[in-house]
Amino acid sequence: MSDDATTVIAQGTFDVLHPGHLHYLREAAAMGDVLHVIIARRENVTHKQQPVLADRQRRDMIAALDPVDSALLGDREDIFVPIERIDPDVIVLGHDQHHDEAGIEHALTERGIDCTVERASGREPEFDDELLSTGRIIDRICEQRC
Ligand SMILES: Cc1cc2nc3c(=O)[nH]c(=O)nc-3n(C[C@H](O)[C@H](O)[C@H](O)COP(=O)(O)O)c2cc1C
Numbered sequence: 001m002s003d004d005a006t007t008v009i010a011q012g013t014f015d016v017l018h019p020g021h022l023h024y025l026r027e028a029a030a031m032g033d034v035l036h037v038i039i040a041r042r043e044n045v046t047h048k049q050q051p052v053l054a055d056r057q058r059r060d061m062i063a064a065l066d067p068v069d070s071a072l073l074g075d076r077e078d079i080f081v082p083i084e085r086i087d088p089d090v091i092v093l094g095h096d097q098h099h100d101e102a103g104i105e106h107a108l109t110e111r112g113i114d115c116t117v118e119r120a121s122g123r124e125p126e127f128d129d130e131l132l133s134t135g136r137i138i139d140r141i142c143e144q145r146c
């Protein structure tokens, strides 16, 4: 890949996969030439229920998806460590992620990382009963199978 390639970072938990995840990763890939995806460590998912699937399994599934060039597990303590190593041109936040653009941009500037922060769009269901949320898929499994 040439030095002037645009490098993009996407990130998330990516527990049980669904088409909303694919939409986000396709959109992130379209913002540049190389897409790296950082998979949240289970111990760092604190704002909602922790993932059912292991860190490595979630990483391996994301790595296998077409829009993704590389998938890596995130840092245990400092979310900016992988970012410093990858040195991206763009970080793409998901449409509903709680992180705020300005806060991340400020932290990037403080660390001397020259990178823009973009917000991806949300994907709505295309048919009745299409589930675009890991939490809702797990709820459905519990209702129907437990
Ligand atoms: C720019 C950025 C980098 C991140 N890097 C890491 C990381 O290195 N390690 C980690 O465990 N979580 C990291 N996270 C956090 C998760 O990816 C994620 O935001 C959160 O834990 C799960 O949220 P979700 O509901 O958006 O999937 C990062 C988040 C952002 C916004």
Ligand SMILES: Nc1ncnc2c1ncn2[C@@H]1O[C@H](COP(=O)(O)OP(=O)(O)OP(=O)(O)O)[C@@H](O)[C@H]1O
Residues within 6 Å of the ligand: 011, 012, 013, 014, 015, 019, 020, 021, 023, 024, 048, 093, 094, 095, 096, 097, 121, 122, 123, 124, 132, 133, 134, 135, 136
């Ligand atoms: N319907 C959707 N449309 C667009 N992006 C989505 C959609 N669902 C998830 N994403 C994005 O995929 C990334 C990873 O999402 P995450 O793993 O939090 O999945 P989730 O299905 O939203 O989980 P949960 O239901 O547990 O909150 C995030 O950036 C999120 O914004």
